[in-house]
Amino acid sequence: TGAMVSRSGRCWGGVNLLFVVFLAATPLSEATCATFAAWLSANKQVGHMVSNAHLTKGFVAITVAPDLESVDVNWQVTADAGATFSDANYITSVGIYGPATVDQVKPASRGVLLDLQTLPVMAGQTSSVRLRLTSPEMSMILQLMREGHAYVNVATGENPDGELRGQIVVPHCLEAEMMGTEPSRGFANVLLSGMEYAVLAQASPDASALNSGMIEFATGEPPISLEAISNEWSPLAPNMGQVYSVWLSIDPAHQAAFMSVASGMATATVSAMSGGMAAVSGALMEARSCRQLMTAEDSLFSIARSHRSDWLTVWSMNLGQPDRRRTLEPKYFA
Numbered sequence: 001t002g003a004m005v006s007r008s009g010r011c012w013g014g015v016n017l018l019f020v021v022f023l024a025a026t027p028l029s030e031a032t033c034a035t036f037a038a039w040l041s042a043n044k045q046v047g048h049m050v051s052n053a054h055l056t057k058g059f060v061a062i063t064v065a066p067d068l069e070s071v072d073v074n075w076q077v078t079a080d081a082g083a084t085f086s087d088a089n090y091i092t093s094v095g096i097y098g099p100a101t102v103d104q105v106k107p108a109s110r111g112v113l114l115d116l117q118t119l120p121v122m123a124g125q126t127s128s129v130r131l132r133l134t135s136p137e138m139s140m141i142l143q144l145m146r147e148g149h150a151y152v153n154v155a156t157g158e159n160p161d162g163e164l165r166g167q168i169v170v171p172h173c174l175e176a177e178m179m180g181t182e183p184s185r186g187f188a189n190v191l192l193s194g195m196e197y198a199v200l201a202q203a204s205p206d207a208s209a210l211n212s213g214m215i216e217f218a219t220g221e222p223p224i225s226l227e228a229i230s231n232e233w234s235p236l237a238p239n240m241g242q243v244y245s246v247w248l249s250i251d252p253a254h255q256a257a258f259m260s261v262a263s264g265m266a267t268a269t270v271s272a273m274s275g276g277m278a279a280v281s282g283a284l285m286e287a288r289s290c291r292q293l294m295t296a297e298d299s300l301f302s303i304a305r306s307h308r309s310d311w312l313t314v315w316s317m318n319l320g321q322p323d324r325r326r327t328l329e330p331k332y333f334a
Contacts, residue, residue, distance in 0.1 A: 031287035032330055032334065033173035033189045034061035036145050038152045039196040040077070041248050047105045047147045052158045053122070054083035054090060059198055059246040060152050060166065061191070066307045068142060070134045071270035074241040075116055077154060077164065081124035088120030090156050096141070100148035102167045113141050113150065128241030149203055161236055164245065169193045174262060176270040177330065178282035186280035187293055187328040188270040190215075191244075199245040202328055203272045203280050205266040212273040213245070215284065218265045221257045262286050300331065307333045 003203075009164065040058030042050040051258070065071065095112035097105075119129045135141060144150040145168045154164040171191035178186035178201075186203035201213045213226030227245040229292075260266035261284050271281035292303055298303040302309040315330040 006088070008240075010132070019257035031289055032175050032187070032291055032293045033065040033171060033172045033191055033287055034074070035071075036062040036168050037171040037191050037193065037198065038062075039193070039198070039246065039248055040152060040154060040164035040166035042164060044102075046103055046163045046168070048159075050159050050163055053156075054080050054085065054123075054158065055154065055156065055163050055249055056080050057246060058152075058154060058164045059167070060116075060168070060243050061198075061200075061242075061244065062145070062168070062287060064142060069138055070132055071114075071138075071162070073114075073131045073133060073222055074128065074244075075131075075152070075241060076126055076128035076241060076246075077119075077121060078126040078246075079121045079123050083123040085121065085123065088122065089118065090121050090158075091118045091154060091156055092160065093155045094118055094152070094201050096145075096152055096168065098141075098144045100151060101149060102151070103113055104323050113144070126243055128243050130241040139247055153206075171198075172262060174258070174284050175287040175330075176282040176284040178270060178272065178280040180280035185326075185328055186272050186282070187330070188213075188272075188284070189284070189287070190258065190270075190284065192262070193328045195250045196254065197247050197258065200242055201226055201245070201270060201272055202242075204328060208281060210272045210274050214273060214278075215268055215310050216271070216273045217254075217257045217261075217266065217268045219257055219260065221253045222251075224254065288330075291332050294327055294329045296327050299325070303333050305329055309333060314322075 016122040026287050038060040040060065042053045048331040056078050058075065060073065060075040063072045094116040096114040096116065098113055100106045113134060116131060117129065119127050130228065145258060148169060150168045152166050152168065153162045156163045171193045174190040176188040184204055184206040186201065188199060188201040188219050191198045203210055215224040257266065257268065261268045264286065269281055270284050271278035273279065296322060300314050301311045312332055314331065
């Protein structure tokens with residue numbers, strides 16, 4: 001297929017083209033991963049001490065809409081298994097703040113940039129939420145996030161100034177198209193930033209009874225067991241978020257292995273397991289630019305409309321029939 005530039009000037013068509021250099025130079029990810037991410041922990045708080053914390057970690061994935069006027073936010077927190085809550089409303093506020101670097105707090109004159117609302121939490125469980133947010137200051141907010149000058153803060157009754165915090169970054173994106181016995185299929189993303197990473201593994205409804213996941217490296221590093229598998233098949237309810245397996249630090253061997261995979265010098269396999277056997281699996285690799293992962297809410301027509309293109313152009317860049325709607329199938333756009 002011929003190459004085609006998008007209205008943003010960043011995405012080109014052509015199913016056989018890999019734009020690794022373009023990805024490295026582009027401030028916004030246009031692959032299947034979220035555009036921005038933040039890993040949250042208590043030891044990242046600035047300006048105050050955290051005490052009696054009941055939240056062990058958190059994660060935020062932010063995907064910017066093609067028109068740059070809204071963002072889809074999936075955020076999650078995990079509570080300590082031994083925590084006791086007087087009520088489920090332990091979290092009092094969650095928001096994106098700035099401008100501030102990783103060792104600063106926002107100016108006192110600035111309020112919250114985006115309010116991420118709250119959610120109930122339970123001991124030993126990961127709670128998640130999905131939001132679509134807009135703001136008249138979205139252009140400025142996106143610039144702060146691109147520059148690394150925005151952070152997420154989770155305030156609680158025990159720690160009103162903040163219990164968890166994480167700087168918003170542009171993650172490095174890996175992906176794996178996972179296949180099993182037809183029609184079972186899946187898709188996985190690995191988001192990397194320094195010594196932290198997160199995995200979102202999804203599988204089709206046909207791959208039933210999934211209860212674990214695994215990343216195996218061909219170079220011999222110990223495999224990584226995934227903490228959770230996310231299965232989202234119908235249009236997502238406003239309060240249902242995708243659950244990522246989140247690590248707040250990387251074993252040096254795993255960090256080197258991930259970067260070898262990103263550079264194409266080594267291979268790795270992501271699997272979603274059922275009863276100890278791989279139901280769907282696929283090779284992990286550098287994410288290909290200008291692809292959108294089909295959800296139950298998407299079609300070629302909706303993808304084209306959101307990118308101000310036309311469905312014939314999108315169809316010409318992808319294999320298959322124009323009326324084919326397969327959840328978890330990545331599609332190129334222009």
